[in-house]
Amino acid sequence: MNFKIAVIFAAILAVYGLLNMYIGWHGALLLDHAGLSSWKPWFWTVFAIVALGYVLGRIRPIPGPLRRLLKVAGAVYFAVFEFSLLMLPAADVAGLLLAMAGVKPDAYVPALGGAVIAALLVLLLVGSYNAWSPAVRRYRLDIGKKAGNHRELKIAMVSDLHLGNIVGRRHLRRLAKLVEEMRPDLIVFAGDILDDDIEPFIRNNMSEELARLKAPLGIYAVLGNHEYYGGHIAEHARQMDRLGIRLLRDETVLVDDAFYIVGRKDRTAESADPDKRKDFKTLLSGLDLSRPVIVLDHQPNQFGIAAAAGVDVLLCGHTHRGQFAPNHWITRRVFELDWGYMRKGNMHVVVSSGFGTWGPPIRLASRCELVELTLNFA
Numbered sequence: 001m002n003f004k005i006a007v008i009f010a011a012i013l014a015v016y017g018l019l020n021m022y023i024g025w026h027g028a029l030l031l032d033h034a035g036l037s038s039w040k041p042w043f044w045t046v047f048a049i050v051a052l053g054y055v056l057g058r059i060r061p062i063p064g065p066l067r068r069l070l071k072v073a074g075a076v077y078f079a080v081f082e083f084s085l086l087m088l089p090a091a092d093v094a095g096l097l098l099a100m101a102g103v104k105p106d107a108y109v110p111a112l113g114g115a116v117i118a119a120l121l122v123l124l125l126v127g128s129y130n131a132w133s134p135a136v137r138r139y140r141l142d143i144g145k146k147a148g149n150h151r152e153l154k155i156a157m158v159s160d161l162h163l164g165n166i167v168g169r170r171h172l173r174r175l176a177k178l179v180e181e182m183r184p185d186l187i188v189f190a191g192d193i194l195d196d197d198i199e200p201f202i203r204n205n206m207s208e209e210l211a212r213l214k215a216p217l218g219i220y221a222v223l224g225n226h227e228y229y230g231g232h233i234a235e236h237a238r239q240m241d242r243l244g245i246r247l248l249r250d251e252t253v254l255v256d257d258a259f260y261i262v263g264r265k266d267r268t269a270e271s272a273d274p275d276k277r278k279d280f281k282t283l284l285s286g287l288d289l290s291r292p293v294i295v296l297d298h299q300p301n302q303f304g305i306a307a308a309a310g311v312d313v314l315l316c317g318h319t320h321r322g323q324f325a326p327n328h329w330i331t332r333r334v335f336e337l338d339w340g341y342m343r344k345g346n347m348h349v350v351v352s353s354g355f356g357t358w359g360p361p362i363r364l365a366s367r368c369e370l371v372e373l374t375l376n377f378a
Contacts, residue, residue, distance in 0.1 A: 020051045023084045026091075030113040033106060050077050054359075068165045068200075075166060079324060079360035083123050086326075087116050127324055127362030134174055134355065135367045136182070139341055140374045141348045143312050145292045147377040148258030156184035156215070157371035159298075159317025160354025162226065163206055164195030167356040171368075172209035175355055178370050179213055186217040186255070189245070190317040190352065191224025191266060191298030198232040201239070210243050219245045220253070220261050224298040224318065226358070228268040248296065250278045252287065259292040262311075266298045280309035292377065300335050300351045307347035313375065314349045321353040325365035339366070 024047050028040050049056065053074025057067045091112045098108040147153065156179050161167060179187065194201060201207070213219060227236055240247045248263020255261055262284065265277035280295075280302065287293060289310040297306075300316035321339040322328035331338035335351075342349050350373065353366045 016051075019085060020047075020081070023081065023088065024048075024051075026084075026088055026113065026116075029109060033109045033113075050074065051081070053077060072165055075359045076361070079124065079127065079362040080120065082324070082327075083120055084116075087119060091116050123364065124362060127360075127364045130363035130367050131357050131361040132171065132174075132368065134178060135369045136178060136372055137352070137369050138372045138374070139350055140376065141313065142376045143292050143348075144346070144378050145290060145312065147292050147375075148256060150256070150258050151377055153186065153217075153259070153375040153377070154182070154184045155294075155373040155375065156182050156187045157190060157315055157350065157352060157373055158187070158355050159190035159315075159352040159371075160192040160224070160320060160356055160358070161189070162192055162195035162354075162356035162358050164197060164200045166361050167195065168200065168204055169206055169209050171356065172206060175370065176209055176212040182370075182372055184215050184372070186261075187213055187215040187219040188261070188294075188296055188315060189219075189221035190296050190315050191222050192226045192317065192354070192356075192358075193221060193224070193240075194227050194230055194232070194236060195356070195358065196226050196230040198230060198235055198239070207239060207243055210245070217255055219243075220263060220296065221245050221247050222263040222296040222298055223247070223249065223266045223269075225266050225268040228266060228272045250283060252283065254291075259294060260287055262293060262295040264295060264297040267301065280306050280311065284309045284311070292375070294375075300337055300349070303336055303342075303344045303347070303349055307345040311347050313373075314344075314347060315373075316349070316351045317354050319351060319353070320358065320363075321366040323353075323357060323359075323366060324362050328365045 024044060027043060027047065031037060031039050031043060050073050053070040055074070056062065057071025057074055059067070095108055095112055099105065158175065221240060223233065227233055237247050246253070248261070250265050251263055253261045264283060265273060269277040284293065292312045293310055294313045294315065295306065295311045296315050298316060299318045303314065306314050319331045319335055319338040322331040337349055337351050339351050339353050350371060352371050353369055355368050355370060357363065357368070
């Protein structure tokens, strides 16, 4: 099995390397036409380091600050990589047509190269604004059940913070401000609070900002796939408990003798957790289904099974809505719902695009968002 994974990883790395050679060749071509050919050895060295930065940033012998710099540079480069692969073939076709029309390369290469660089900068600037400027999405849902003395419940839903070397305290302050203005009855985290490694969370004392979040009916969270990737679940659970955030791992809580909050382990647990995870039917067995049932499940899957089991509200994240275009064309085909709201039988489903980002802090065709849910009970 390890050999198979090694072969797959080597194949992916080889394809990635070839695609980067294609991108880098265009940069070297621009240097030639700018009369800077002597810079090419430096260009290729820096280009290779940045292109492999996300991988190099995970090598332990490299000093910590340098590893963090490499990881951040490599993460941002993922957006540059994808946008370049979308624009450069069009530039090549345009160059070929201009060459056939008799235009000299010294005229069209700098012009096309400048246009690509300018477009890339615009995409990165707009994407950065979308990543760091939160929107509040509001949904009002009618639940045909009684919830004790509650006629209405306001929930602040947060997903995919990805706290780490890129998303940190400054962005958490934005979240805390929005939540304070919202004044919710309940706060829920739908997974991926951490971006793999818990070390930046502890080193930068991000718990100080999370501690600002308050709600009279409590704060609940579930694990996402990235908490499993990082392998620090026990420490993550301790940190959340210290902050008064209850981490639910296939657990159910009756809140205020009125409604249930059910937290499901992430789908990754099926391969990464020796105890696996419970199915919806098992998880909800024994509950009084005359009361509202709100489920947190990081990845938006198995809607039909959840609805049949008696779930009233299903809250998910994970997809980031592709994070930046045109990836959203893929996520909306992979998932039954990759962002927004849908009704599945009697069940309401809300999938958030997330408050943080994975990899590059870039969003196109999506925004970082906080979800405000208002539930109206019978």
